[in-house]
Amino acid sequence: MSITLHTGSFLHAPNGQSEGRTHAGLVVSGGRIIAFDAEARLKDRYPDAQVIAHPGLIIPGFVDTHVHFPQLAMAGAHGESLLDWLTRYTFPAELAFDDHDHAEARAQQFIRMLGRAGTTSALIFGVSFETAVQQLFSAMKDAKMAGATGLVWMDREGPKGLLQSAQSCLDASDRLLNKFCNSGHLRYALLPRFAPSCSPAMLEASGHFLASHPDILMQTHLSESIDEVEWVRSLFPQTTSYTEVYHQFGLCGPQSSFAHSIHLSDDELELLASTGSQIAHCPSANLFLGSGLFDFDRAQVNGVHTALGSDVGAGTSLCLLDVLRDFYSVQMTQGHRIDVGQMLYLATQAGANLLGLGDEVGSFAIGKRADFVVIRPIWDDLFAARWAQCNSMEDQFFAAAMLGGTSSIASTTIAGRTTIHPG
Ligand code: GUN
Ligand code: ZN
Numbered sequence: 001m002s003i004t005l006h007t008g009s010f011l012h013a014p015n016g017q018s019e020g021r022t023h024a025g026l027v028v029s030g031g032r033i034i035a036f037d038a039e040a041r042l043k044d045r046y047p048d049a050q051v052i053a054h055p056g057l058i059i060p061g062f063v064d065t066h067v068h069f070p071q072l073a074m075a076g077a078h079g080e081s082l083l084d085w086l087t088r089y090t091f092p093a094e095l096a097f098d099d100h101d102h103a104e105a106r107a108q109q110f111i112r113m114l115g116r117a118g119t120t121s122a123l124i125f126g127v128s129f130e131t132a133v134q135q136l137f138s139a140m141k142d143a144k145m146a147g148a149t150g151l152v153w154m155d156r157e158g159p160k161g162l163l164q165s166a167q168s169c170l171d172a173s174d175r176l177l178n179k180f181c182n183s184g185h186l187r188y189a190l191l192p193r194f195a196p197s198c199s200p201a202m203l204e205a206s207g208h209f210l211a212s213h214p215d216i217l218m219q220t221h222l223s224e225s226i227d228e229v230e231w232v233r234s235l236f237p238q239t240t241s242y243t244e245v246y247h248q249f250g251l252c253g254p255q256s257s258f259a260h261s262i263h264l265s266d267d268e269l270e271l272l273a274s275t276g277s278q279i280a281h282c283p284s285a286n287l288f289l290g291s292g293l294f295d296f297d298r299a300q301v302n303g304v305h306t307a308l309g310s311d312v313g314a315g316t317s318l319c320l321l322d323v324l325r326d327f328y329s330v331q332m333t334q335g336h337r338i339d340v341g342q343m344l345y346l347a348t349q350a351g352a353n354l355l356g357l358g359d360e361v362g363s364f365a366i367g368k369r370a371d372f373v374v375i376r377p378i379w380d381d382l383f384a385a386r387w388a389q390c391n392s393m394e395d396q397f398f399a400a401a402m403l404g405g406t407s408s409i410a411s412t413t414i415a416g417r418t419t420i421h422p423g
Pocket of ligand 1: 221
C-alpha cells in the first residue's frame with residue numbers, strides 16, 4: 001500500500017484546547033493516519049513515502065452537523081422569517097427533488113461543494129424522496145466521506161408532494177439503512193422534520209424506529225423561532241414544552257441532536273442535558289432568518305454538548321469558517337468571549353462527537369481517517385494582509401475564520417485523497 005507524508009504546520013483541538021506543531025508530518029496509508037510526528041523523524045522512518053509539502057495551516061476537516069441537501073439553490077432568499085420562508089422558498093425547492101436527474105446532479109454538486117468549503121464530514125438533512133436520498137448516499141460513498149443522512153419524515157403542514165405516511169417513511173428508511181449504512185463511517189440519520197410537520201402518529205413511529213435501531217442518529221429542529229414555539233404550543237396543548245414533545249415520543253438521547261434550540265426554558269435545557277441530547281448550533285442561519293441569539297455559555301454551563309452547523313439554505317455559507325465568524329459575533333454581542341481553541345474544536349472534534357464519529361474524524365490522532373484541509377490566502381485581500389502579520393497558528397486560524405471563508409481553503413483531503421482548489 002502506498003504511503004504519503006504530508007508536511008507543514010498542523011493545528012487541531014482534540015479536547016477543546018488548540019495543539020499546534022510546526023515542521024511536522026502526517027503519514028497516511030490506506031486513507032488513515034498512521035503517524036503524526038516531527039517531519040525529520042518521519043522522513044527517516046518512512047524514506048520511501050511520497051512527500052507532499054503544504055504551505056499554509058493544516059487543520060482537521062470541518063464537520064458540519066446540520067446542512068440541508070435540497071436547499072442549495074434557494075440559499076439567500078429574501079425577506080421572510082422561518083415559517084413563511086419555509087412555505088415560500090424551501091418547500092418548492094425540495095419538491096424539485098422528486099425528479100431523478102435533478103436530484104442526481106444536485107447530489108454530486110452538493111458533496112463537491114461541501115469539500116470545496118472544507119467540510120469533510122456532515123450530518124446532512126436529506127429530503128422526502130427515497131431515490132434522491134439514495135443518490136446522496138451514493139455521492140457520499142464515492143467521495144469516501146464519513147457522515148450521516150437519511151429520509152426527511154413529514155406528514156402534515158407542507159405541500160402534498162413532500163408528505164408521506166409514517167409506514168412509507170419506515171419502509172423507505174429501512175431500505176436506505178440496509179443498503180448504505182453497514183460500513184461504520186456512513187450512518188443513518190432519522191430525520192423527522194420538526195414537530196409542526198409531524199403528526200403525533202408520525203412522531204410515535206419515529207420514536208419506535210429509533211428505539212429499534214440503536215446505531216442510528218436522530219436529528220430534528222427545535223425552538224428556532226418564537227412563532228414556531230407558539231405554533232408547537234397550540235399543536236400540542238397538553239405537553240409542557242417543545243422539548244417535551246420530542247421527549248414524550250422517545251426522541252431525546254445521546255444519539256439525538258436538535259438544530260437551533262435557541263428559545264429554551266431552563267427545564268428544557270435540563271431535559272436535553274439529562275438525556276444526553278446534543279445541540280447543532282447554526283449562528284449564520286439564526287442571523288439570516290432573524291430567529292434569535294443562541295446563548296452558548298448557557299448550554300455549556302448546563303452540560304449540553306454543542307457543535308456547529310451551516311444550516312444552508314437558511315445559512316448563507318457552506319464554509320464553517322464563515323459560520324465561526326457568525327458564532328463569534330453572536331457570542332460577543334451577548335458579552336461572551338470565546339477562545340480560539342474552542343472555536344476550532346466546535347468546527348471539528350465537537351462535530352465528530354455529535355455524529356458518533358469521534359474516533360474516526362475530528363483530529364490528527366493516529367488511526368483516524370486522513371481528513372484535513374489547508375488554509376492560506378489565495379487572493380491579495382484583507383485576509384492576506386492580516387495573515388502576513390499573524391504570529392501564531394491560533395492567530396492564523398482566527399484570522400481565517402473572521403476574514404478567509406471558502407476562498408481560503410487551498411485544498412481538501414478526504415480519506416487521504418487530496419483535491420487542490422483552483423485559486
Ligand atoms: N424547520 C423545519 N424545517 C426547517 C428547514 O428546512 N430549515 C430551517 N432552518 N428550519 C426548519
Ligand atoms: Zn435546518
